[in-house]
């Protein structure tokens with residue numbers, strides 16, 4: 001099979017040079033993170049950093065290292081005006097001359113890092129926004145529909161890179177030479193599925209819609225949904241979403257009685273929005289429960305949001321429950 005690499009894909013998709021160069025910078029950061037993760041336990045850097053991030057969560061050393069790698073690759077890129085990161089309380093603004101800048105990246109440099117010390121897939125999630133080069137910091141709170149591209153890297157058995165641009169999501173795999181090789185030109189999520197991903201230990205906090213959906217799924221063939229369901233929960237969003245992109249399913253981190261005060265568990269700008277853009281491009285559906293996720297208006301760069309996304313028929317089923325209950 002003729003091999004297409006990331007550079008050839010960017011040309012083929014006619015991605016504008018500024019964005020193409022920036023997607024290349026992010027891909028290079030992900031390739032470097034993959035390399036660091038591969039031997040992290042030997043280097044003794046899989047543990048906690050002894051610091052907490054803006055969310056008050058213990059930072060892993062690799063959270064900080066991954067964030068630094070993103071900065072190292074984006075600072076020299078003259079098109080990038082700003083970086084929003086889960087690991088940075090405030091946006092990082094880069095000094096650019098009058099004819100430079102115009103792009104911002106919102107990222108979670110290393111998502112799922114609580115899985116690092118048990119060698120479970122983790123990932124980097126990123127979103128590309130256009131911002132005025134002369135005042136980038138004032139224009140970062142854009143709804144997900146405004147993203148000009150998005151993607152994630154999944155550091156698993158192999159390193160996958162998924163990118164979405166103009167309504168088409170593609171997947172690449174990192175080869176031994178450090179090049180990303182196209183392995184799926186167009187990702188499509190089956191509209192029907194029988195696999196849901198939720199942290200079932202949170203049942204006591206769930207709202208009625210979530211409780212009803214999961215209870216109906218557990219009833220299997222004899223229940224109202226008339227088919228046998230399976231459950232998966234990796235505890236790493238990138239791993240769960242990648243599985244859904246590859247074979248369908250639905251991912252739920254809904255608003256519940258414990259997370260309602262914070263607006264949800266997952267972050268809007270750099271976890272939910274990029275994943276929602278990818279899922280919708282693949283024919284899936286992305287919801288907050290009551291509404292379309294990509295239309296949520298951010299109020300702060302670290303805002304949290306409920307996330308229900310994946311196979312369209314399953315997400316629609318859940319949305320109908322939110323309307324009824």
Ligand code: P6P
Pocket residue numbers: 111112113114199235236237238266
């Ligand atoms: P819980 C990882 O910390 C993360 O942000 C996502 O990657 C993952 O889906 C979720 O949190 C796991 O949450 O409550 O099951 O630990």
